[in-house]
Amino acid sequence: MEKTLLELEPGMQGAIARFxxxxxxxxxxxxxxxxxxxxxxxxxxxxxxxxxxxxxxxREVTLGRGMAVRVVVDVAA
Known part of the structure; x- marks a missing residue:
């Protein structure tokens, strides 16, 4: 299931699908x-x-919300 990075809760994992x-x-x-x-x-x-x-x-990377909403992540359902 694809979600934007901004939709994920802390602790959730996934693979970057597209931008x-x-x-x-x-x-x-x-x-x-x-x-x-x-x-x-x-x-x-x-x-x-x-x-x-x-x-x-x-390593930790910080992204602003404007960037995070444009990163699509494939999250295991």
Whole structure:
């Protein structure tokens, strides 16, 4: 089942399926290690419009909500 990264609750895991955005946005994500097929875990989702913290390849990455809503993750049902 596909969901955006913003829809996942802390502790949920999934594999990055695709990105919604222009080539520059996609290149930026790939540069920081966020690529299609990578497994991730949501560490925390800060309240009041704050960022989402995920773990990819053993390191934590913080994404703003505007970016997180454009990352589509395949979550096991």
């Amino acid at each position: 919604i955005g222009n080539p520059g946005f996609i290149r930026k994500l790939r540069t920081i290690g966020i690529r299609e097929g990578k497994n991730l875990t949501v560490v925390t989702r800060h309240p009041l419009g704050g960022p989402v913290v995920i773990e990819v390849d053993g």
